[in-house]
Amino acid sequence: MGPMAAELDVEAMLNRFRERAKAVRQRALPPVEGAERQRFLDQARTDYMDYAMIGDARAVLEDGVLTLTIDLRPPGAGGRPAGTGTASPEPVAG
Numbered sequence: 876m877g878p879m880a881a882e883l884d885v886e887a888m889l890n891r892f893r894e895r896a897k898a899v900r901q902r903a904l905p906p907v908e909g910a911e912r913q914r915f916l917d918q919a920r921t922d923y924m925d926y927a928m929i930g931d932a933r934a935v936l937e938d939g940v941l942t943l944t945i946d947l948r949p950p951g952a953g954g955r956p957a958g959t960g961t962a963s964p965e966p967v968a969g
Contacts, residue, residue, distance in 0.1 A: 885934040885941065893930035899923040 899922045907915055932943040 883936065883941065885936055889930055889932060889934060892926050896923055896926035896930050899926060 899919055902919060904912070905915065928945050928947075929943065932945045935942045935944070
């Protein structure tokens with residue numbers, strides 16, 4: 876295993892992504908209007924989904940290879956149990 880893999884704390888990494896997703900949801904809307912406001916909201920939604928999906932991933936580090944598995948099925952649809960995960964397309968404050 877290489878030095879990076881030996882130093883990697885996968886659970887801490889996933890927690891950082893969960894925290895980033897939470898921060899995006901709580902981010903205040905700057906004083907912008909019109910098209911710029913919509914671009915900000917669209918980017919916040921994209922940022923949230925990206926961070927939340929990685930934060931919800933199941934990680935396996937084996938032989939120096941980090942594999943993230945992200946279950947995109949709806950909760951309770953044969954994947955993760957209902958009520959788990961944060962990657963939902965709910966709107967960002969705005």
